[in-house]
Amino acid sequence: MFTFLPLAAAFILVVIRCAGLFAVVPLFGLPAIPARVRMAAAVVVSVAAFLGAGAPLFAAWDHADRFIIAALSEALLGLCAGLSARMVLDAATAAGSAIGISMGLSVAATYDPVHGSESPAVSQVLALLALGFAVAGGIHREAVAWLCRSVIEMPPGLPISASELAARVVGQAVGAIALAIRLAFPVLAAVTIGHLSLGLLNRTTPQLGLSNIGFSVALLAGVGALYLAAPSAALMAAEATHSALAGH
Numbered sequence: 001m002f003t004f005l006p007l008a009a010a011f012i013l014v015v016i017r018c019a020g021l022f023a024v025v026p027l028f029g030l031p032a033i034p035a036r037v038r039m040a041a042a043v044v045v046s047v048a049a050f051l052g053a054g055a056p057l058f059a060a061w062d063h064a065d066r067f068i069i070a071a072l073s074e075a076l077l078g079l080c081a082g083l084s085a086r087m088v089l090d091a092a093t094a095a096g097s098a099i100g101i102s103m104g105l106s107v108a109a110t111y112d113p114v115h116g117s118e119s120p121a122v123s124q125v126l127a128l129l130a131l132g133f134a135v136a137g138g139i140h141r142e143a144v145a146w147l148c149r150s151v152i153e154m155p156p157g158l159p160i161s162a163s164e165l166a167a168r169v170v171g172q173a174v175g176a177i178a179l180a181i182r183l184a185f186p187v188l189a190a191v192t193i194g195h196l197s198l199g200l201l202n203r204t205t206p207q208l209g210l211s212n213i214g215f216s217v218a219l220l221a222g223v224g225a226l227y228l229a230a231p232s233a234a235l236m237a238a239e240a241t242h243s244a245l246a247g248h
Contacts, residue, residue: 005061005062006057006058006059006061007055007057008061009058009061009067009157010050010055010056010057010058010061010155010156010157011046011047011050011055011156012071013058013070013071013074013156013157014046014049014050014074014147014151014156015042015043015046016071016074016075016078017046017074017075017077017078017147017150017151017156018042018043018045018046018049018078018147019038019039019042019075019078020074020075020076020077020078020079020082021042021078021079021081021082021143021146021147022038022041022042022045022078022082022143023038023078023079023082024079024082024083024086025081025082025085025086025139025143025245026085026086026089026131026134026135026139026143026241027131027134027135027139027140027143028041028082028140028143029082029086045144045147046147048144048148049144049147049148049151050151052148052151052152053148053151053152053155056151056155056156058070058156058157059157060157066157070156070157073159073160074156076160076162076165077150077154077160077165078147080165080166080168080169081146081150081245082143083169083172084168084169084172084244084245085139085143085241085242085244085245087169087172087173087176087244088172088175088176088179088237088240088241088243088244089127089130089131089134089237089238089240089241090127090176091176091177091179091180091183091237091240092123092126092127092129092130092180092183092233092234092237093123093126093127094123094176094177094180094184095126095179095180095181095183095184095233096120096122096123096124096125096126096127096184097120097122097123098180098184098188099122099126099184099187099188099222099226100120100121100122100123102187102188102191102192102218102222103122103187103191103218103219103222103223104218104219122226125226125230126183126230126233126234126237129230129231129233129234130233130234130237130238130241131238132234133234133235133237133238133239134237134238134241134242136238137238137239137242138242139238139241139242139245142242142245142246143245145246146245146246172244175240175244179236179237179240182236183229183233183236183237186225186228186229186233187222187225187226187229189225190221190222190224190225191218191221191222191225193221194217194218194220194221194222195217195218197217198217
């Protein structure tokens, strides 16, 4: 009995870590996935990770305060890992919002199945493309691999540095903002060039009344640039997501 209890306590901690990861990591953390399915997947993956790590023990299973602190640390560890990857993937959504505003399409918003809220159509296109590339690249396998590595390198109940985790998450957030600007830049540049060209033409030949077609020019320039840049932008976001989860 006394051998079983440390094993059970350690397994519960691994499940908590995996549940925190699956709550926000791309694909597993989608709002469309029911909580019961997500929790069942977390238990199954936790069994494999726990046994693969050699079934480590949690020696302080009989101290309630230490167990509660360990459970909170495990949840924080899983959430930070999943959040780091999620923020990088959401850079595609942020880039799509900026593109939609520049093209004048930010007014029309529909339900976004990726985030469970309303967002512009351009954001949904880039987000779904990025998620598709991420899944094709094996982001779900990368999440499981991270859990297995973390259980081996950081056994359940091992003290973690909250400041180090916070620094990593903040660093990923800053990187996600920079990535969003890089993804949106080609389309924003095309729309800006379209506006400048229209302004110059309207300045030289004001009698043509070209200002009335300004919205059409911006829309055409943005759609053309988006058609050319969207696959590369989504692929960049997916690759950055894999790197964020692999390097966490």
